[in-house]
Amino acid sequence: MKVLIIEDELKTGRELKTIAEGIDPAIEVLEILPSVEMALDWFKENAPPDLIFSDIQLADGLSFSIFESVDVRAPIIFCTAYDDYALRAFDANGIDYLLKPVDELKLRQSLDKYSRLQSLLSGPGGDYQKKLESMLLQMKQKHKNTLLVHFREKIIPLKTADIAFIHYANGIISVYMRAGQEHYLTHSLDELEGMLDPVQFFRANRQFIINRESVKSIEHYFSRRLIVWLHSKTPENIVISKSRSSEFLQWITM
Known part of the structure; x- marks a missing residue:
């Protein structure tokens, strides 16, 4: 499973990488990106990951601006010190919202949630990515803001x-x-x-x-x-x- 981490605190990003790889050896962290600008450049030049871990408040802006500017189709687990962005996170392909500090238990629960989602969408009846996009779109359309x-x-x-x-x-x-x-x-x-x-x-x-x-x-x-x-x-x-x-x-x- 190819994972991208968007985190402006390098130490936190490395800790997240270590915990995630310890939980699931199949996880390959492609990159730890510290800014909106670097993330935008990365998405222009690379194939999308299977899963994204993202902080919200980065040094040069909110990570939401990345997902509004680039067609990011991967599920996102948001990891942040703030609880003010939960609704907006779930509008941006978010499947979970973790408050820092993120420990092994929290991360394991989020990865289990991702695995259940993947199992649900990988069954018969069409392409996984299309079903994921359809499900996320239905979630956004169904619930009123x-x-x-x-x-x-x-x-x-x-x-x-x-x-x-x-x-x-x-x-x-x-x-x-x-x-x-x-x-x-x-x-x-x-x-x-x-x-x-x-x-x-x-x-x-x-x-x-x-x-x-x-x-x-x-x-x-x-x-x-x-x-x-x-x-x-x-x-x-x-x-x-x-x-x-x-x-x-x-x-x-x-």
């Missing part, structure tokens, strides 16, 4: 990345923003669950849909249930049932 709220004579666009959680009570759907505002929607929770990216949002129960970035802590509760605490204040406790606890914990560690 913006919801529209009607307020009096105005229509207010809400960026889904800015939503802390959505709450249902007494027939009313309330959207609570990370900055503290509250808005109301006419969609049902079921409809919203289908509209929002399942990588970023989780249907906790009949009352809540929560944003991954809003989760502050998780506590064990009675009867093997979980209570989820958010950075934002919630109208009631968010309780995950016993039957969904494992699914939630898998989601939060994706």
Whole structure:
């Protein structure tokens, strides 16, 4: 498997290379590129890799500018010190988003995810690359980045990345923003669950849909249930049932 690393901290790039090659001897790291400019030049002169590890904030700009300028079709695992770019990362062929420092466990889980994706797409029914592109395109088209709220004579666009959680009570759907505002929607929770990216949002129960970035802590509760605490204040406790606890914990560690 041919892997490209885009990382402006040479020590971090070498550590990532060492860990990846230790996990899977089949990995061949083609290059460690420290800048947007060098990455753009590399893609012009070389065949695409099978997989890319990429930091986001490079010395000469964001790595997203690389993938917007060059037709990069390989899956990307983003490795960054910042958690502000998750949604944008998944719009750029991202299949995983790791926060630094990246250790062997995190990287192994990401490579396992890549392997599962590869197995899924390498089956009968056509070219792997075409199926990957089709799947990524469907993911981008399916999930909304913006919801529209009607307020009096105005229509207010809400960026889904800015939503802390959505709450249902007494027939009313309330959207609570990370900055503290509250808005109301006419969609049902079921409809919203289908509209929002399942990588970023989780249907906790009949009352809540929560944003991954809003989760502050998780506590064990009675009867093997979980209570989820958010950075934002919630109208009631968010309780995950016993039957969904494992699914939630898998989601939060994706």
